[in-house]
Amino acid sequence: MPAPTPHRTPLRRVSQGSLFALSRSGAHPEAPHGLGFLEPAMAELADEVDALHSNVDGLRALGDALQTFNESFASWLYVMNMNALTVEWPEAPTDASFILAKRRAEEDAHAAILALQVRNQPEPSKEEKTTEAGNATTLGDNTIANDSSAPGPKPSTTVKVKKKGKPKLTAKEKKERSLAVDKTVSCLPLEFRGNDPVLRRNIETVIEALMDSGGRGVKLIELITPPDLNQARVNKCLIALVNRKIVTKDNSTGAVLYHWQGVPT
The missing domain is CATH 1.20.5 (Single alpha-helices involved in coiled-coils or other helix-helix interfaces)
Known part of the structure; x- marks a missing residue:
C-alpha cells in the first residue's frame, strides 16, 4: 500500500x-x-x-x-x-393725519370759493366810491367826538409783554445739568464726541432746549438758532438722539414733535 x-x-x-x-x-x-x-x-x-x-x-x-x-x-x-x-414703517400716516388732511382740504376749498365770490363781485362806480368815502369820514368824526365827550375811563394802550427767558440755575443745578448733558453726549456716536467743538456745542444746545421743554413736544423749528445751529444741524442732532432712544418722535397730531426721555437705563 x-x-x-x-x-x-x-x-x-x-x-x-x-x-x-x-x-x-x-x-x-x-x-x-x-x-x-x-x-x-x-x-x-x-x-x-x-x-x-x-x-x-x-x-x-x-x-x-x-x-x-x-x-x-x-x-x-x-x-x-x-x-x-x-x-411696519413707523412714519406711516395715522387716522388723525387723514382727518387733518381732510379738514385742510375743506378749508382750502372754502377759501377758494370766497375768493371766487369776491372776484366775481361788480366793482363800484366812481360816484359810489366817493359817497362811501364821505360817509365813512363823517361816521369816523362822530365816533371820535362821542368817545371824547363820553365820561368814563379812556381805553388803555396795548402793553407789550416780554417773553420770559430761561430760568436762572444755581451753581449746583448748573453742575447737575452739565453732568447730565455730558452723560447724554457720551451715548451718542463718535462724531459728536470727537474734536469738533462746533458740533459738540450744537448737540449740547439741542439737549438743553429739550430738557427745558418740561415734557411738552418741541418742534424742529423751535430748536433752530442761526447762524451756527441751522436746520440741517438740528436735524442731524435729533436723528442721533432718536436713534439712541433719548428723544421720541411723535407725529400723531399731524405735526412732528420731539419729546425728551433721557438716557435709557
Whole structure:
C-alpha cells in the first residue's frame, strides 16, 4: 500500500493587480498571451468610467437644484425684508393725519370759493366810491367826538409783554445739568464726541432746549438758532438722539414733535 501524499498548503494566487503575472499564472493556463489580457480590463474600465460619468451628472443636477433653491429662498428673504420696511414703517400716516388732511382740504376749498365770490363781485362806480368815502369820514368824526365827550375811563394802550427767558440755575443745578448733558453726549456716536467743538456745542444746545421743554413736544423749528445751529444741524442732532432712544418722535397730531426721555437705563 503506497504511502499517503502529505498535505501541503496550496500556493496563493498572484495579486489581482498584476495583469502580467495573472496572464502568466499557472492557475489560468487558458489566459491570453501578449496584449490579449487587456481586453477584459479595458471593458471593466469603460464600465467604471460610465458609472463615474453618471455620478458626475447627478452631482451637477444636485448643484443646479441647490442653486435654484438658494435663489428662491434669497428672493423670499428679500421680499420679507422689504415688507417689514414698508408695512411696519413707523412714519406711516395715522387716522388723525387723514382727518387733518381732510379738514385742510375743506378749508382750502372754502377759501377758494370766497375768493371766487369776491372776484366775481361788480366793482363800484366812481360816484359810489366817493359817497362811501364821505360817509365813512363823517361816521369816523362822530365816533371820535362821542368817545371824547363820553365820561368814563379812556381805553388803555396795548402793553407789550416780554417773553420770559430761561430760568436762572444755581451753581449746583448748573453742575447737575452739565453732568447730565455730558452723560447724554457720551451715548451718542463718535462724531459728536470727537474734536469738533462746533458740533459738540450744537448737540449740547439741542439737549438743553429739550430738557427745558418740561415734557411738552418741541418742534424742529423751535430748536433752530442761526447762524451756527441751522436746520440741517438740528436735524442731524435729533436723528442721533432718536436713534439712541433719548428723544421720541411723535407725529400723531399731524405735526412732528420731539419729546425728551433721557438716557435709557
